[in-house]
Amino acid sequence: MAGTEDFFNHIEKGYATKGDYIIMGAAMLNGEAVKDAFVKIPLKTLNRHGLIAGATGTGKTKTLQVLAENLSQKGIPVLLMDLKGDLSGLAQPSPGHAKIDERHAKIGIPFEASSFPIEILSLSEQDGVKLRATVSEFGPVLLSRILDLSETQEGIVAVVFKYCDDQKMPLLDLKDFKKVLQYATGAGKAEFAKEYGRISTSSTGTILRKIIELEQQGAELFFGEKSFDVNDLTRIDEKGRGYINILRLTDIQDRPKLFSTFMLSLLAEIYATFPEQGDSDQPELVLFIDEAHLIFKEASKALLNQIESIVKLIRSKGIGLYFVTQNPTDVPNDVLSQLGLKVQHALRAFTARDRKAIKLTAENYPESEYYDTKEVLTSLGIGEALISALDEKGRPTPLAATLLRAPMSRMDVLTDNELAEVIDKSSLVKKYNEIIDRESAYEILNEKIDDAEKLAEKEKNKPAARRTSSRKSTRQNPVIKVLTSATFIRGVLGVLKKVMR
Secondary structure, eight states: HHHHHHHHHHHOOOOOOOOSSEEEEEEEEEEEEEEEEEEEEGGGGGGOEEEEEEEEEESSHHHHHHHHHHHHHHHOOEEESSSSSSOOGGGGGGGOOOHHHHOOOOOOOOOOOOOEEEOEEESSSSSSSSSSOHHHHHHHHHHHHHHHHHHHHHHHHHHHHHHHTTOOOOOOSHHHHHHHHHTTTTTTHHHHHHHHHHOHHHHHHHHHHHHHHHHTGGGGGTTTTTTTGGGGOOOTTTTTTOOOEEEEEETTTTOOHHHHHHHHHHHHHHHHHOOOOOOOSOOOOOETTTTTTHHSSOOOOHHHHHHHHHHHHHGGGGEEEEEEEEEEGGSOHHTTTTTEEEOOOOOOOOOOHHHHHHHHHHTTTTOOOTTHHHHHHOOOOOEEEEEEETTTTTOOOOOEEEEOOOOOOOSSSSOOOHHHHHTTTOHHHHOSSOOOOSOHHHHHHHHHHHHHHHHHHHHHHHHHHHHHHHSOOOOOHHHHHHHHHHHHHHHHHHHHHHHHO
């Protein structure tokens, strides 16, 4: 059919690439896949960030899985945020299915089952490699953003960090930071006032309350040693495949503050650590942030500004960021405008608000003579998506309703025994799961306060001892008192006078 041939040529030309690429699937026309009309994503553009969106149950997680698998095969490490706990199956090959073979026959590529090298990471008490960072590594600016502090309170945090730097006191965990705050308005009030100016107790009280709020979401498990080295996210296995690092977050879905804290610290650490790359042939690391709305929903304006800045700047470090959420409107416009790849699964129009969201979503995609975007958005099936990417020159590719390929790994979670086996084999677990609590600001200040109290007690007793030992007694010897009395002297003089006569 002429229309199909024109469409095939349209897709083939629009998705042509000279360098290496990932095949997402085959483009669809009138609801049917056009065989060999491959929708390809150049590796060169994967650090331009992206979005995977769609209603619940439309296949977002499987799309994420397909991207992670193919990136790993190309030697590109991946970090996945697993909030639902359904991504650990990447460690086992797919059992296969007749429907999978049928899908791949329509696409035009053979299906190959495969497992992938994974690393299980944890922010909480769940098993896996413990991710931690010290308060010092956060720095005063980032910590103030996390706590959503006022300008005055930010100044106090900066003074606390300066004091600890000057006194060579490590700020490792939140108890260190709280101790310095209490010291600044307590035992060390005079010391702070002399060197850094007076610090308000009401301001330090507000900061302490916000730290306690963060602790209640489990942050005390995150702040501390041993700090995680972000370079360990970029490991390659013996077969040249990139490791897929899976951060299990199933138990912190109701703690968005902790999630935001971790994400911001991770992005900041990666940006500070990784060298500038410019436009390379493929990214150094790709991060997928599932349920991305959790980052933005609870974030303050200052925190959002920080995230937006990092998203804009981190591309030059060879890092790709991919947000996975139900609706593109969950992501701030300033972030959305930075995203090169958009994979849009079906949206459902149950309410007037839903229809408005669909209209706004459709406007985010290039116009196409082959699709009514608003109509396609509500008619896509499971495992189908609208895709718009960037070609190697940074130009938008043609909009393509795509029949997506199936994951090569298991589309299910690992059993407890399989998960334990993965963790037991991990070299990073041995490296990071030792609990370290070396001397830091908390211990140093406690010792300093104890020494000051002992000195004060000694000084208090010292003047009293001097008074009893050095002051002359006012009491006189009774004999001397008599001999020196005026009466006695007058009597002696009287006797002498009579004798002389």
